[in-house]
Amino acid sequence: MSESNNKGIAIVGGGPAGLMAAESALAAGVAVDLYETKGSVGRKFLLAGKGGLNLTHGETFDSLLGRYGAARESLEPWLRDFDAKALRAWAAGLGIETFEGSSGRIFPSDMKAAPLLRGWVRRLRNQGLRLHVNHRCIGIDGTRLRFETPDGERAAEAAAVVLALGGGSWPQLGSDGAWQSWLAQTSVPIAPLQASNCGFDVAWSEHFATRFAGMPVKPVIAQLIDAQGRPIQQQGEFVVSAGGVEGGLIYALSAPLRELCALNGSARLHLDLLPGRDEARLASELAHQSHDRSLSERLRRGAGISGVKAGLLREGVPSGQMIDPRRLAAWLKAVPLTLLRPRPLAEAISSAGGVSMTALDHRLMLPSLPGVFFAGEMLDWEAPTGGYLLTASLATGRAAGLGAAAWLRSG
Numbered sequence: 001m002s003e004s005n006n007k008g009i010a011i012v013g014g015g016p017a018g019l020m021a022a023e024s025a026l027a028a029g030v031a032v033d034l035y036e037t038k039g040s041v042g043r044k045f046l047l048a049g050k051g052g053l054n055l056t057h058g059e060t061f062d063s064l065l066g067r068y069g070a071a072r073e074s075l076e077p078w079l080r081d082f083d084a085k086a087l088r089a090w091a092a093g094l095g096i097e098t099f100e101g102s103s104g105r106i107f108p109s110d111m112k113a114a115p116l117l118r119g120w121v122r123r124l125r126n127q128g129l130r131l132h133v134n135h136r137c138i139g140i141d142g143t144r145l146r147f148e149t150p151d152g153e154r155a156a157e158a159a160a161v162v163l164a165l166g167g168g169s170w171p172q173l174g175s176d177g178a179w180q181s182w183l184a185q186t187s188v189p190i191a192p193l194q195a196s197n198c199g200f201d202v203a204w205s206e207h208f209a210t211r212f213a214g215m216p217v218k219p220v221i222a223q224l225i226d227a228q229g230r231p232i233q234q235q236g237e238f239v240v241s242a243g244g245v246e247g248g249l250i251y252a253l254s255a256p257l258r259e260l261c262a263l264n265g266s267a268r269l270h271l272d273l274l275p276g277r278d279e280a281r282l283a284s285e286l287a288h289q290s291h292d293r294s295l296s297e298r299l300r301r302g303a304g305i306s307g308v309k310a311g312l313l314r315e316g317v318p319s320g321q322m323i324d325p326r327r328l329a330a331w332l333k334a335v336p337l338t339l340l341r342p343r344p345l346a347e348a349i350s351s352a353g354g355v356s357m358t359a360l361d362h363r364l365m366l367p368s369l370p371g372v373f374f375a376g377e378m379l380d381w382e383a384p385t386g387g388y389l390l391t392a393s394l395a396t397g398r399a400a401g402l403g404a405a406a407w408l409r410s411g
Helices: 016-027 043-048 061-066 069-081 084-093 114-126 179-183 206-212 248-252 254-264 279-287 295-303 307-316 325-332 388-410
Strands: 002-005 009-012 032-035 098-100 105-108 130-132 136-141 144-149 152-157 160-163 190-196 216-225 231-241 244-246 267-272 335-339 350-355 372-374
Touching: 009 016, 009 388, 016 032, 016 114, 016 160, 016 388, 043 114, 061 069, 069 388, 084 098, 084 105, 084 388, 114 130, 136 160, 136 179, 160 388, 179 190, 190 254, 206 231, 206 307, 216 248, 216 254, 216 307, 231 248, 244 248, 244 335, 248 254, 254 267, 279 295, 279 325, 295 307, 295 325, 307 325, 307 335, 372 388
Parallel strands: 002 152, 009 032, 009 160, 032 130, 160 372
Antiparallel strands: 098 105, 136 144, 144 152, 190 350, 216 231, 216 267, 231 244, 267 335
16 A cells, blocks of 8 residues: 655545635645545536536625524634635636626626636646545545555545545535545544435325426425424425425425424425415405316416416315315415425435534534544535535635644644
8 A cells, every 4th residue: 555644734525615625725835635536626516507606695694694504603603704705706816707696696707617616726736736536535544544546545644634525415426425434433423414405205196297297386385394393484496306396495495394204204395386365365266266167277267276286286185175265275375295205315415414513623623633624515514505505615615724724833
């Protein structure tokens, strides 16, 4: 087994968190070796930006913090040091101008991830980054790392280590969560990885699945009672799949839905199919429809409901309860939908769980493993899509890189 030693920092993981940790450490004057399991860095970053790279969000800082749920207190100091404004300034430093869309989401002017990544890696190399691809980390002992490479097993000893190995979603791009097995052999406290920003299984009838798979449902309001008994309501859109539901509205609610599935074996949503329509007036309009007409005709004429929305109503409500106009109006404002389980982690956009942030110090170092720092999605936090995932990954990467450099100087 070949072995190398250096007095700088070894960063494991070439995603946004690892690259930002490298940039911060290099700026502090420390030598950096970055190890990536794939043949190139930033693969998940590139795929996430395929339809338009959502860098961050332009809402107020307090609103942004709220998107991180239970992890907001832990993440706050690092997000304050690298918030949305700082992220936009950083992108501008790479020659990438940004704009804020009508939804508050912030994108590069050309919407693309590749130019930003190319410029970033080029700048890091010019600053002295030593990049080692096709290095799959398989173990750690203090600050000594073991890798599988095309040329056999290799060990590398560094003065400090930053682990930024990602979560467990999209394993084909490198974030496969395999680090859980070898990191669990150390003193690192790890919460099991779970799917986040994910779809859910639903037991559709064969007729509904065959007819409506792939159809968007918009707009609707989803309502649920979370595991703590709190009401949650959110408007948005989702997509019917052959075996369930997916899309923005479902992803945004994935954390409480996942908790309900774990607690009760399933989760119950109620869908308001007609946001903005008053229930009493809706009942009146339905009452004016002739009983000689079919249910489909009464729904179309009295409520403007047809297609996939009518299908959802039939899936969730017994036909005998859709005769009375008042009862039918009530159902249209609260169609029940039972979600059986989250889709597998490998299909999720991101993951929850990971290394406990409460066990780390203010530099993101684990005190029981001196010189070992953690960053990015392998930490135990989650957030909805909308730029929040990338913002926190970059912020924690920056904090870990600066923390590792400061720790070296203090030693």
